[in-house]
Amino acid sequence: MFYWFLKLIALGPLLRLVFRPKADGLDHVPGEGPAILASNHLSYADWLFMPLVLPRRVSYVAKSEYFTGTGFKGWMQRTFFNGAGQIPIDRSGANAAEGALMSAKSVLGRGELFGIFPEGTRSHDGKLYRGKTGVARLAIETGVPVIPVAVIGTDTVAPPGKKFGRLTRPSVRFGAPLDFSRYEGMSGDRYILRSVTDEIMYAIMTLSDQEYVDVYAARAKADAKKSAREVEEPTRKAS
Template sequence: MFYYFLKFIALGPFLKVVFRPHVEGAENVPAEGPVILASNHLSYADWLFMPLVIPRRVTYVAKSEYFTGKGVGGWLKKTFFSGTGQVPIDRASGSAAAGALKTQLGLLSDGEVCGIFPEGTRSHDGRLYRGKTGVARLTLESGVPVIPVAVVGTDTIAPPGKKFGRLVRPHVRFGQPLDFSRYAGMENDRFILRSITDEIMYEIMRLSGQEYVDMYASRAKEESKKAVATDKGDEQRKLAS
């Protein structure tokens, strides 16, 4: 209930009036029943704008630490994350990945809309990176279709490494549902998982218009940091010589 208060009474109208998000393909999201929304990830604002343009609640999994703080600050943080459609990862599953899968399967079994960012982390340069296969395992184990989603413009509103950028109108595009029931029972086949993930990422690329890079975003970030550090070192040596 608090989620709907936050979305429609407090935060939602403000974001809609200020940013006027444009939506395409919202009719592809079913009015009821479980579905997986797999989106690109350009900014921390993605999880705000994508759910804003459809009437259904979109639930994401988040680190359990966000829900276990003490005192007033801990309560406020827990209330905020719960109210904006996030639930803690079930750490009892042994690992973050297994816990996230278990939590998401529970959400889908309850008929909810589950949001997921297959890249695993935000793109640092606006390009689309290789998807992790968790989304493939989720669709196979749940039997629920995947709707590819592209959020465009949020990296201008809230660029990586900054809290605020420029005021632009974000676009949210929902693709046609992808049904992978033909692979039922093959969730332990890594080649099938990779094939499904790549198909999902291709559709996200088509919707977003991003350049695709066949590398995990986390690795690309590390290589970018190393390159920057090397450039700085070279520049300092030139100045010292």
């Protein structure tokens, strides 16, 4: 109930009034039954705006730290993320991927929508990065359709490294469902997983018009930070 309270009464109307988000391709999202919504990831605001334009609930997995805080602040954070449809997952352990997969299967098994960001982390520069194969494994093992999604403008609303940016009108584009039932029973084949993931990322790229980089986002982000440090180091020594 808290999810719908946030969406319909507390938070949703305010976001719609201030940002007036646009949506295209809503007819591609089924009115009932399970589906995977695979989206690009530009900002922490993505998981707010994408569900906002849909009449159905969307669930995601989120890092467990959001659910383990103490005191009043911890309780508020835990209540918000639970109510907003987030599912806690410990990303530090060796079984993090398995835990996320089990949580996703549970959501889809109830006939609901599950949202996932195949890049694994936010893009630091607005480009679209290589997708991780978890989305492909989930699609093959559950047999549900994958709907590619592109969020546009959220990195202006909430840029990487900042809580707030500039006011703009974000948009969400939903593509035609992708059916991977032809790969039933082949979720253990890493070549199939990569092929399916790349097909999903290509569909997202087509919707978002982003430049695609065939490198994992986390690696690209780490390389960018390393390069920035190498540039700054001589300057500090000179001063």
